[in-house]
Amino acid sequence: xxxxxxxxxxxxxxxxxxxxxxxxxxxxxxxxxxxxxxxxxxxxxxxxxxxxxxxxxxxxxxxxxxxxxxxxxxxxxxxxxxxxxxxxxxxxxxxxxxxxxxxxxxxxxxxxxxxxxxxxxxxxxxxxxxxxxxxxxxxxxxxxxxxxxxxxxxxxxxxxxxxxxxxxxxxxxxxxxxxxxxxxxxxxxxxxxxxxxxxxxxxxxxxxxxxxxxxxxxxxxxxxxxxxxxxxxxxxxxxxxxxxxxxxxxxxxxxxxxxxxxxxxxxxxxxxxxxxxxxxxxxxxxxxxxxxxxxxxxxxxxxxxxxxxxxxxxxxxxxxxxxxxxxxxxxxxxxxxxxxxxxxxxxxxxxxxxxxxxxxxxxxxxxxxxxxxxxxxxxxxxxxxxxxxxxxxxxxxxxxxxxxxxxxxxxxxxxxxxxxxxxxxxxxxxxxxxxxxxxxxxxxxxxxxxxxxxxxxxxxxxxxxxxxxxxxx
Numbered sequence: 001x002x003x004x005x006x007x008x009x010x011x012x013x014x015x016x017x018x019x020x021x022x023x024x025x026x027x028x029x030x031x032x033x034x035x036x037x038x039x040x041x042x043x044x045x046x047x048x049x050x051x052x053x054x055x056x057x058x059x060x061x062x063x064x065x066x067x068x069x070x071x072x073x074x075x076x077x078x079x080x081x082x083x084x085x086x087x088x089x090x091x092x093x094x095x096x097x098x099x100x101x102x103x104x105x106x107x108x109x110x111x112x113x114x115x116x117x118x119x120x121x122x123x124x125x126x127x128x129x130x131x132x133x134x135x136x137x138x139x140x141x142x143x144x145x146x147x148x149x150x151x152x153x154x155x156x157x158x159x160x161x162x163x164x165x166x167x168x169x170x171x172x173x174x175x176x177x178x179x180x181x182x183x184x185x186x187x188x189x190x191x192x193x194x195x196x197x198x199x200x201x202x203x204x205x206x207x208x209x210x211x212x213x214x215x216x217x218x219x220x221x222x223x224x225x226x227x228x229x230x231x232x233x234x235x236x237x238x239x240x241x242x243x244x245x246x247x248x249x250x251x252x253x254x255x256x257x258x259x260x261x262x263x264x265x266x267x268x269x270x271x272x273x274x275x276x277x278x279x280x281x282x283x284x285x286x287x288x289x290x291x292x293x294x295x296x297x298x299x300x301x302x303x304x305x306x307x308x309x310x311x312x313x314x315x316x317x318x319x320x321x322x323x324x325x326x327x328x329x330x331x332x333x334x335x336x337x338x339x340x341x342x343x344x345x346x347x348x349x350x351x352x353x354x355x356x357x358x359x360x361x362x363x364x365x366x367x368x369x370x371x372x373x374x375x376x377x378x379x380x381x382x383x384x385x386x387x388x389x390x391x392x393x394x395x396x397x398x399x400x401x402x403x404x405x406x407x408x409x410x411x412x413x414x415x416x417x418x419x420x421x422x423x424x425x426x427x428x429x430x431x432x433x434x435x436x437x438x439x440x441x442x443x444x445x446x447x448x449x450x451x452x453x454x455x456x457x458x459x460x461x462x463x464x465x466x467x468x469x470x471x472x473x
Contacts, residue, residue, distance in 0.1 A: 005099050006179055008109050012075040015106075017041040018089050019080025020061065021050045024103055027147050027159040028078070031111050033057045034161045042069050042089060067092035074098065078106045085178045102177040104187035107169065111145060112188065115167040118305060121185050121219070122196030122232070123212075124351050129196055129298040130170040131326045132290075132319075136302055137166055139319035140311045144168055150345075153324035166309070173215050175205055183215045186222070192308055193219070193229045193247075194301045198237040201348055204377035213237055220245035230304035232297065233258035250279070252300035260300045262286075265293065267361055271321075272296060276303060284313055288320040291330055292358020330359060333466040336473035338450030340366075343466050346457040347379045353391040359455055360394055366451025367396035371440060371465070373458040374403045374415055381413050388415075389423040395455075397447075398424050398431040399440055404463070437463035445472045 020029050020041025030053070033039045041054065042062040054061055062069045065088050077093045077100040084090070093100050101109075120130040127150040135154050137144035143164035149172075151158050171185030198216050200209040216238075223229060225246045231238050233251030242249055252260035259279040266273050272290055275283045276299075290299060299320055306316050325331065331343045340363065346355040352372065360368045370392055374380050380403045392398045402417045417433055424431040434440045444454060456465060 003179060005094075005097050006101060007099050008076060008101050008105065009099050012037065014038045014072070014074040015040075015076050015078060016070065016074040017078045017080070018065065018087065019043050019082050020054065020059070021046055022080055022082065023050075023149055023158065024147065025078070025080045026050045026054060028103055028107055028111075029054060029059055030057050031145075031147065031159050031161055032106075033059055035110065037110075040069070040074070042066075065089045070096065070098070076101065076106075078103060079177050079179070081174065081177055081184075083178060090178070102180055102184075102187070104171070104176055104184045107147060108187050111147065111161065112167050112169065115145060116165050116191040117188050118166055118168045118192045118194070119171045119185060119188050119190035120168065120194045120196070120301075121171045121173065121216075122194070123199040123201050124348065124354075125196040125294060125298045126170045126172065127345070128290075128295060128326055128329055129194055129301055130168050132299060132302045132323055133194070133305060134160070134168045135323050136306055136311060136316060136319040137164070137168065137309075138162075139322065140306075140309075140315045142166055142309075142311075148326075150329060151327040153326065154322075173212065174202055181205075183219070185219055186215075190223070191227055192305045193223060193227065194305060195219075195229060195231045195238060195241075196298065196301060197232055197235045197350075198241065199348070199350060200383075201376075201378050203381050203383055209237065213241055217241050217244050220247065223247035228305075228308050230260075230301050230308075232301070234297075250304045252304055253297060260304050262296055262300060265296060270362065276300070278303075278307070278313075284317060286317060286320050288323060289325060290320070290323065291362055292354060294354040294358060330355070334470040336470050337448075339448045339473055340453040341466055341470055341473075342453060342455050344455060344457050345459055347374065347376050347459040349384050349387040349391040352388070352457060353393075355457065356392065356394050356455065359453065363451075363453045366449070366453060368394070369397040369399065369444070369448060369452055369454050370395040371399045371401075371444070371454060371456045373401040373437075373460070373462050374417070375405065375458050375460040375462075377409075379403075379459075380406055380409045380415055382415050383413075385415055385419065386423075388420055389427060392424050392429060392431075393427060395429060398429055399434060399443070400424075400431065401434045401437060401440060401462075404437075437465050437468075441465065441469050441472050444469060448473075 021043040130148040134146040143162040145162040146168035173183040234253035421433040
């Protein structure tokens, strides 16, 4: 493959984006449009809400991938992560020798140029931590830019083109594009890096935990001595990784070596309250809507970054209290018949476990019914078959759906939802198996009672189960 044209030329005015309706690509398309570029896009499936949102921005969308989408030569083509080298539009821009680049290349060049990057990465908690970081910067009057993998309720958006010096980028370890198999986060030169955790995930591209650790090691090694890395001191894998870096390190967590910590975590008037301890051993009272220990840890990471920027403690305290959350992260979608329906993105065993542990204390009067659909390339594989059962140990009832895309996984590698249900039941927890979403809805409508919380966990749309369940209830 000739990568001579994998570059961003000067004086770009027109841009075409392949696979424009993804969360990150759609946000980037909107950012570029707001910055004055003429943007078009294409995608295999064009559907609301992203399609409607892009159209309101004046971005012309082509349904399907076709070489005729290049009837007018754009100055640049931005290629989404899901695009293969055999995509008709990929073949066409190669044939025409049109300059092309990946999403993170474009974000770095157009949105982050001249700004101080706050990069948030790690296996878990990236979206929430990035969102809190952006909100804190905004509350401090710093007018940040950001691009994040979830809709921030405080902004009703997952991106912002701000006038300030800082940009918050949620960066992940997943590969960049068909012509660049390195992690997306390697395209940035951050002033501050937050690493929340390092665990095995993305089994479709990583062999094992050591493979994952290597890409995070590469990230740490490239950080300059002037930059700051705020890392979770409780994550064993990170302690090995940071040995390879020259950047400044601050740790957060409950371990004795942590610079930032918390204690006296409790629930007050439906919010989390705790004492935040600084590196100087000062303590501040924090009250926030964030639920659970894992989210308090995310807040600690933001506190470390905020201090580096020079944001006063009073501003941090007010911002954490006024943070309105992120869609699909412990989001209450509705209440019917006294039954609460909550949506969460959890899919990795650790995320499932922490989410259940976080939510349950806030709703003590009813049962926590965990509804789970394995949907990622990792969660549909049997690599976590023996790990998942203990993740549900604090749920009162568990409903497991057979993955809707299981056929995409080789038969000998597939998770068995039936075995998972059996293993959960063996722990003394009521557990039920379902072939489809409709069966879950019918079951819950007759089984759930006033006071119960239905915690629905999936990385995908789960057949719009939240809305359908509320309507049926």
